[in-house]
Amino acid sequence: MMVDVGSAKGTIEKHEKEFIQNVFEFDDITAAEIATHRMKVAILWSDETLEQWEETIHKNSYTVYPVCHETADEVLGVINIKEYFRHKNPTKEFVMEKVLQPAYFVPGSVKADNLFRNMKSQRTRFAIVLDEYGGMCGIVTMNDLIEQLVGDFSDGHHTKGETQVVRKLNEDTWQVSGQQELEGLAEQLNMWLPTEEYETFGGMVFGVLGSIPDDGVQFELNAYGLHIEVKNIVDHRIEIATIQKISGSA
Structure with missing residues (x-):
């Protein structure tokens, strides 16, 4: 392969080879392969109080959370905590009506390169990944996609x-x-x-x-x-x- 030949000749350093290899493989990886599995997703449940929501938020410290009804497959939307905490002492009704945003759904089969472009064009950093039956199989963030290209940001490239x-x-x-x-x-x-x-x-x-x-x-x-x-x-x-x-x- 061209990348391997260049590396053997010393024209491409190891980190460059890894990056180029990741680019070549980016269109072969699916959203389902990258996704954080639904069992590991922090969810805000619609029947919980705002106090319970805030307990989940402070425990996990994510920026965006899916809001679900009775099961993880019933996604009502997503909450961005920056928007949520802009409002002082909101009611549950207010949050559900004004703060809850539509979720961005993608099929598990979508390729990573297409997902990256689509999320960028939609200006969203959080996607709900669905299986072929319409149920949630997990979530993907823009950070997950970037790490597929450049590797783990904490991989020790520097000392x-x-x-x-x-x-x-x-x-x-x-x-x-x-x-x-x-x-x-x-x-x-x-x-x-x-x-x-x-x-x-x-x-x-x-x-x-x-x-x-x-x-x-x-x-x-x-x-x-x-x-x-x-x-x-x-x-x-x-x-x-x-x-x-x-x-x-x-």
């Missing part, structure tokens, strides 16, 4: 010392590597970040973007209360970025 350092530049600005564990970053910044949806800072950024920028690209974006300025992309990963808290975020 541990590089991946764990958050350098404070001034009162509200920090320098961080894309490999930085998101949980540690959230603790240092003393703010909520989607630590159960993404393992690393880079994974979170790529998930928000919905794409993987080319090497050498620089860009800025706002996400989860942070202004993020990516300084460089190397080997399809964020080498270095600066982050700044947006006023009023905590």
